[in-house]
Amino acid sequence: MKLSKGKQNENRNFDRSSLTGANSRDLKELERHHIFPREYLQRELELDDVEEDPVEAEVIISNLGNITFVLKEVNASINDEPPSDYMKNYIARARLHFIPEDDQVWTREAYESGAVQKARLKLIFKAAQKHFPSVFETDEAAKVQRLAF
Numbered sequence: 001m002k003l004s005k006g007k008q009n010e011n012r013n014f015d016r017s018s019l020t021g022a023n024s025r026d027l028k029e030l031e032r033h034h035i036f037p038r039e040y041l042q043r044e045l046e047l048d049d050v051e052e053d054p055v056e057a058e059v060i061i062s063n064l065g066n067i068t069f070v071l072k073e074v075n076a077s078i079n080d081e082p083p084s085d086y087m088k089n090y091i092a093r094a095r096l097h098f099i100p101e102d103d104q105v106w107t108r109e110a111y112e113s114g115a116v117q118k119a120r121l122k123l124i125f126k127a128a129q130k131h132f133p134s135v136f137e138t139d140e141a142a143k144v145q146r147l148a149f
Contacts, residue, residue, distance in 0.1 A: 029071050029072055029073075030069045030070065030071060030072070031069065031070065031071070031072045031075045032067060032069060033067070033068050033069060033070045033074070033075045033078070034061065034062065034066050034067060035066050035067070035068060035083055035097075035099060035116075035120075036066055036082065036083060036108075036111050036116070037078065037079065037080040037081065037082070038061050038062075038080075039079075039080035040080045040081070040082050041060065041061050041111070042057075042061070043080075044082075044108045045060065045108070045111075045112060047060060047061070063117060064117075064121070065116060065117025065118070065120045065121050066111075066116070066117065068097040068098075068099070070097075074090075082106070082107075082108070083106035084103065084106040084107055087099070087103070087106055088103070095123075098120055098123040098124045098127065099120060099123075100116070100119040100120060100123065102119070105119050
């Protein structure tokens, strides 16, 4: 099955090659992306009411569980769409960004409860354990034994 030019661009834009910094041009084309867009969260979670503590609102919006980097054109095309609307177009690349593939966590309710962030951070942690096992050991006895030498 041949992908349309638009689908080819979508796949390229969320592809690992555009995230690894294969050349400096790629890095210049990257932009910080809120998986749940800022405007969407402000509107849906009524964050304008958190005016007395703007830091609290920023933590809700820009926590590490909600940030990844994509090409500017992808970020612009997503605009303020919720992941429940746009993520299906990028699902093949979501795992490269440690974005849970389960569409049940792409909802406002899952974000508000922290389920999205927890699921994403768990994926990041598992990848870190795989690639840096001695740093991310979970067995306390193994840590103590390793540090004793």
